[in-house]
Amino acid sequence: MFFYLIRRILYAIPIALAVGLVCFMLVQIAPGDPINAIVPADAPAEVVEQVRRDYGLDKPLPVQFVLWLGRVVQGDLGRSLATGRPVTADLRSAVGNTLMLALVAAFIGFVMGSILGTVAAVFRGTVLDKLAVGLAAAGVSIPHYWLGMVLVVFFSVTLNWLPAMGAGPGGSGDWEWNWAHVQFLVLPAVTLSVIPMGIVTRTVRGVVMELLAQDFVTTLRGKGLRRGGIALHVLKNAAPSVLAVMGLQLGYLMGGSILVETVFSWPGTGFLLNSAIFQRDLPVLQGTILVLAIFFVVLNLAVDLVQTALDPRIRRA
């Protein structure tokens, strides 16, 4: 177990480095001189040359990568071309907002998906099963950015129950956990939750169905356990794989919320990315993607470790 842990953590390091390399290359594959990713296009020529030397952009690519990596490790992701502020400053609040949105959406999706999946597995082949499977299929097939717009039309435009965009009554400033703020979270979170809902439903249905077909469930019935008692066993058996799927979904939500954040003007990383793309603000683009991808790598690692800890068969092996 201990060695597995160490090995797993060590394995994450080259992955993280490679992820860094991909992010570094993003600026290289972008059309135009990479220097434009650091200084505004209208900067005077001598400033450009000065920066080129300072940043080592006159050196070969591998050296540039090492220099870049060194800056990143120290928390320097460069400055935004649009605002001139350090990328990390903008990212800090954006990551927080996205994480909040993703967590709430993951929670809704997880709860709904677990219920639907369990019901579908227990009542396999019945109308309930078909309904749950259909909902799951719709959940993964629906363009969620469109669903967001449909929800806005319904709950904001027609019914006027919930705000259509933003993250709070006073702009994107301070978040508080009261209805005045939370109501802004409802529609984006629900919109984003349909994907994990669909995937968790499918996973839970598959896992529970497989478990219910196993011999030990017959043993449990043979011992006289009632539905509740059997459910406890099935739940504990299903937990590791379902949690693993859920953990990865959280990562996908973090990285995939760009479209929903755009629809709802939610001030998170996706929104930041979107404006960076429009303004061709490469430092912001690169920094945001790096942070999200590293988050995903760490999440993957955490999921693996938690899964290992939950399963006695691996734990003691």
Place this chain on the structure above:
Amino acid sequence: MSTAIAPAAIAVPQPAPSRGYWAGVARRLSRDPVTLFFGALLLLMALAILLAPLIAPHDPYQTSMIRRLRPIWFQDGRYPLGTDELGRDMLTRLLYGGRLSWFLGITPVLIAFAIGGTLGVVAGFAGGWVNMLIMRTTDVFYAFPSVLLAVAISGALGPGVSNAMLSLTLVFIPQIIRVAESTTTAVRNLDYVESARASGAGPMTIVRVHVLPNVLGPVFVYSTSLISVAMILASGLSFLGLGTKPPEPEWGLMLNTLRTAIYTQPLIAMLPGLCIFLTSMCFNMVSDGLRTAMDVRG
């Protein structure tokens, strides 16, 4: 608790082996009304967008300042689905838009199927350092959530259809490699492939006779399931302004340009998204049906 393991007594004997595998697949498909329904719907849509120049009532680029955002069945059906924010006929735009949306959804998966499938089979069959190299590279791309990777590449390269396609292809290649590699590895270790090798069959023969027939099916089914995701992603890129450029009709872009209309003509503003949803749902259901009919596990 209805699924307790079936006793050996009810193992139904296999039907006579005279019927081919594909006949069995077709028979199972023909008994699956859900898949047939969505398959038919898919064909209908494919036909409609292919025949767009013949059946579309108007010119997709013809704008008009006076009839912007008209409701559904405008002018007694002269504009059956109303008009968009520049007064163009919605039905026509949707028909033409489907061409690009479908193209953007399907082509990257096809290219990724060819490239990823090949790399996966090579990795699975060669093993050793070749496998190591291919699979570890795959791991790196797997470390990005797919939407993020598509946006990152597209965003860096800048807007445009070819850039969007390139980024989508890159997103799907690693996923297909993984499936192809694991299936190939599984097939390679099957007893009868081992015995073919032991009886002196060369590697090319083994790949052609044993590996490909067994690997292509599952990988193909997996790839079809990606089309649905690809449609959503491709339209999503256009929605972000990274795919198609106006005035080209494309569902994701149309959804974006009609966003402001949700207050005035919500029904019309929803139409392009509905098209994406329907297509994606159809591809998903057909892929699921295929998977069941072809008895692909996993």
Place this chain on the structure above:
Amino acid sequence: MNEPLVQVRDLYVRFVSRDATVHAVNGVSFDLAERESLCILGESGSGKSVTLRALMALNPPRRTKLSGTVRVGGHDIIAASERKMADIRGSTVSMIFQEPMTALDPVFTIGRQIAETVMRHEGTSRAAADARALELLELVQIPSAKRRLAAYPHELSGGLRQRAMIAIALSCRPKLLLADEPTTALDATVQIQILLLLRRLQQEMGMGVIFVTHDLGVAGEVADRVAVMYAGKFIEQGPVRGLMQGPLHPYAQGLLGATVHAGMRGERLTTIPGAPPNLERVPQGCAFAPRCAHVREECLPEVPDFRSPVPGHAARCVLVPDAMSQAA
């Protein structure tokens, strides 16, 4: 008490699915007295496990169609609600399975799996149930029982797992123990230990036991009576010694002939030609007729009744002389 521990009359079990109906058990009748042990012998697919599971209504509920009478310990099993059955299972009647690895929950400790049965039926506290679990592990002779309570199934050897399985089954002192091929998945040396343990526990606890096996050696080791099953019917039943030494039915003869005994060295093993019938259709007449070397005209129209040349030993075969009036 004048009612036997188990009373089965005309038991039919069908599995109904969209594609096919499988007639797994086609009219089985037998009694089991208290403290008696019966062994049901048959190939896989003969319906022996299904019969066993029918005794505690453990076949998949939605697809299974039962008819006939099944009474266990005075309870009507076929009429009982699922709720009532849950009370009967584990307390009046319990079961051990063929493959202890898959029959135990992999993510719960052995101790927990025993204790929860005790708590379920006897309503004791967790501590009392844990104490009982320890006693039970000692009862089934698991070494260093205290430590094994906290073990997970995968941490035990096959033999120890089956002992733990037995401990679970015995945790509420059932009157009837059902054993579905309890030794098939075990090493030969472990098999005999488990059989001896079961025989000892049966005598100590005064249980009735029904074994299901395809292994004649097991049958000889533990059973008072043996029934041979083919295509969902008992085709022969009798006392273990009589049946093993002088099987009456051609199928039973073939079955014994196809097994290796000690002292058979140099003799040729006989095999039964053909395969058991497909149970999607109920076979007409003697189900064994197509494979039987002695088949006659009268075998085909209907299933022969039991014929009994000696008291207590009977077979469904027209070749068997019927010395007694009807026995069964």
